[in-house]
Amino acid sequence: MYVVIIGCGRAGSSLANLLSQQGSDVVVIDKEPEALQELAPEYSGFKVKGDATEIEVLKEAKLDKADVVVITTDNDNVNAMIAQIAKNLYAIPQVLVRVIDPAKEIIYNDLDVYSISTTNLLVDKFSRQIKNN
Amino acid sequence: MDIIIVGGGKVVYHLTKIFNAKGYRIAIINKDEEYCKYLARELKALVIHGDGSDPDSMKEAQASKAEAILALTGSDPDNLFICQLARKKFGIPGTFSMINNPDNEKIFKSLGIKTIFNTTKLLSILIEQKVETADVNNLISIEEGRVSISQIILKKDSPVLNKTLKQLDLPHDIVLGSIIRDKDVLIPRGETRLLEGDKVLVITLTENQGKAFAALTGQK
Amino acid sequence: MSKENILVIDDEKNIRNNLTKCLTDYEVETAVNGEEGLKKFREKEYDLVLLDMKLPGIGGIDVLAEIKEVDPGAIVIMITGYGSVETAVKTMKLGAVDYLSKPFTCDEILEVVESVVKRKQAEMSEDELSTYDEFVDYAKNCIVDRQFSKALKYLQKAVSLDTSNPEAFNLMGILLEMENDVLEAQKKYRAALSLDPTYKPAQENLDRTTQRDYSKEGMNFGGKQNKKD
Numbered sequence: 001m002y003v004v005i006i007g008c009g010r011a012g013s014s015l016a017n018l019l020s021q022q023g024s025d026v027v028v029i030d031k032e033p034e035a036l037q038e039l040a041p042e043y044s045g046f047k048v049k050g051d052a053t054e055i056e057v058l059k060e061a062k063l064d065k066a067d068v069v070v071i072t073t074d075n076d077n078v079n080a081m082i083a084q085i086a087k088n089l090y091a092i093p094q095v096l097v098r099v100i101d102p103a104k105e106i107i108y109n110d111l112d113v114y115s116i117s118t119t120n121l122l123v124d125k126f127s128r129q130i131k132n133n
Numbered sequence: 134m135d136i137i138i139v140g141g142g143k144v145v146y147h148l149t150k151i152f153n154a155k156g157y158r159i160a161i162i163n164k165d166e167e168y169c170k171y172l173a174r175e176l177k178a179l180v181i182h183g184d185g186s187d188p189d190s191m192k193e194a195q196a197s198k199a200e201a202i203l204a205l206t207g208s209d210p211d212n213l214f215i216c217q218l219a220r221k222k223f224g225i226p227g228t229f230s231m232i233n234n235p236d237n238e239k240i241f242k243s244l245g246i247k248t249i250f251n252t253t254k255l256l257s258i259l260i261e262q263k264v265e266t267a268d269v270n271n272l273i274s275i276e277e278g279r280v281s282i283s284q285i286i287l288k289k290d291s292p293v294l295n296k297t298l299k300q301l302d303l304p305h306d307i308v309l310g311s312i313i314r315d316k317d318v319l320i321p322r323g324e325t326r327l328l329e330g331d332k333v334l335v336i337t338l339t340e341n342q343g344k345a346f347a348a349l350t351g352q353k
Numbered sequence: 354m355s356k357e358n359i360l361v362i363d364d365e366k367n368i369r370n371n372l373t374k375c376l377t378d379y380e381v382e383t384a385v386n387g388e389e390g391l392k393k394f395r396e397k398e399y400d401l402v403l404l405d406m407k408l409p410g411i412g413g414i415d416v417l418a419e420i421k422e423v424d425p426g427a428i429v430i431m432i433t434g435y436g437s438v439e440t441a442v443k444t445m446k447l448g449a450v451d452y453l454s455k456p457f458t459c460d461e462i463l464e465v466v467e468s469v470v471k472r473k474q475a476e477m478s479e480d481e482l483s484t485y486d487e488f489v490d491y492a493k494n495c496i497v498d499r500q501f502s503k504a505l506k507y508l509q510k511a512v513s514l515d516t517s518n519p520e521a522f523n524l525m526g527i528l529l530e531m532e533n534d535v536l537e538a539q540k541k542y543r544a545a546l547s548l549d550p551t552y553k554p555a556q557e558n559l560d561r562t563t564q565r566d567y568s569k570e571g572m573n574f575g576g577k578q579n580k581k582d
Contacts, residue, residue, distance in 0.1 A: 027456045042370060043367045044371040044373075045371065046367065046368075048456075053237070054234065060436075075210070076186075077210040077214035080217070081209070081214070081240070089243065103187075106188075106218070106222050107214065107217055
């Protein structure tokens with residue numbers, strides 16, 4: 001599987017390390033070189049330094065070949081734009097997006113995109129835990 | 134509110150004046166607190182200090198009643214989000230966005246957002262109906278990005294005071310957009326006389342900006 | 354049978370990891386820069402060198418030149434970055450046999466490495482060729498080396514041995530595409546498909562050649578067929 005991960009923060013880099021260990025072809029994109037250095041020493045995928053809202057950068061990462069795109073920058077607006085580029089312009093089969101402000105999740109309403117709001121997830125799990133006890 | 138303007142800088146002031154003159158009610162959302170205070174003082178508009186991509190700010194701007202939204206920030210992802218939020222959450226039919234990186238035009242267009250490459254062109258189009266069309270067409274046919282917009286305030290040492298536009302005989306590649314005099318918006322004609330204190334919107338080729346400035350202020 | 358030796362010269366750890374992980378059928382050794390790479394190359398024989406164009410210190414192109422000086426017959430594949438196709442082509446003139454641009458999938462690396470290694474093996478005497486597969490494999494190598502009339506000769510020999518096998522026809526199509534006769538190439542792909550409608554390489558080639566944005570990229574040479582014997 002060819003996986004492109006956008007945003008090499010804690011979540012992005014962990015996922016990249018895991019997937020490359022499992023044998024997927026992984027490419028990580030991040031604007032900051034320091035972020036790309038957070039990848040594990042055993043990381044066997046590729047790194048692209050650049051702004052993933054720029055088409056040239058997506059071309060460099062060969063996004064058109066991707067089976068999966070995971071979008072986890074720390075900016076909801078940027079994530080939404082890349083998600084739509086991935087879905088509408090590149091027709092990537094699986095697009096996964098992280099949502100920071102739950103009020104913004106509405107943007108993905110009619111999009112065939114798998115969005116996860118970390119806040120909502122947390123609230124859901126915590127409330128279940130509280131209910132169970 | 135009829136039209137919401139997000140971001141934009143100096144141009145927002147002029148745009149709002151022109152829209153108001155045409156009878157539209159305007160809401161402005163801007164991140165700069167000082168600029169918001171200035172706009173609230175100087176303009177007849179609902180001014181909201183906030184982030185246009187935040188649903189709460191849009192709500193304050195009465196987005197569900199708006200006909201159109203203009204996203205004019207310097208960030209294409211923000212502009213895209215603003216337009217989509219406007220449509221998906223508030224049902225605003227007309228979405229217009231500035232595009233900072235021309236490569237992004239495709240994604241905006243594919244999502245049904247009308248694109249503006251620079252606000253100069255937008256203003257030119259707005260003004261077009263009342264100005265000599267020949268002058269403005271010259272500019273519109275020029276490549277995007279080579280055109281600049283500036284606001285020049287005519288001080289008492291300006292060499293053009295009390296002259297009419299016809300007398301000025303400005304070259305064809307310098308167009309005077311709106312003139313703001315006290316609280317009024319004037320659309321310049323040949324017989325329009327320039328007075329001290331006028332805020333003149335000048336539209337030129339980028340390389341002629343200096344020339345226009347010199348002509349109107351007498352300074353190099 | 355001992356595995357082939359591959360030397361990987363790349364300053365990026367993740368790339369060295371990637372190639373080591375992928376090329377499990379080979380003995381892979383790595384070097385972190387041009388100096389170390391050349392040192393290892395002088396001390397031992399390698400069947401293949403994978404060399405990154407962008408290296409700190411001695412640049413990739415200079416390392417290539419050095420390697421060729423040590424052993425003119427050395428087989429080198431360049432690893433290139435985005436937008437450096439022009440330079441990559443230059444390296445081919447300097448003696449690199451192929452190049453691969455990052456990022457690449459494991460499948461892509463294996464394909465290039467295998468074709469290069471096989472080409473070396475196929476330098477056996479033409480008189481030794483006698484089976485359908487041998488003719489076809491030899492023809493494939495001829496196509497890659499742009500010896501088109503030789504390739505055609507061996508494809509025809511293959512067909513004369515077995516007229517029901519789509520593989521040779523598919524390759525005739527490839528040959529014609531390389532000579533820029535797409536219409537005739539499509540006829541060959543169709544011929545292959547009429548012999549075996551499930552033969553994917555010909556289907557893929559036909560689909561690719563009928564696209565509006567026609568490109569030779571992604572040509573399918575076909576692989577080993579599953580033999581019943």
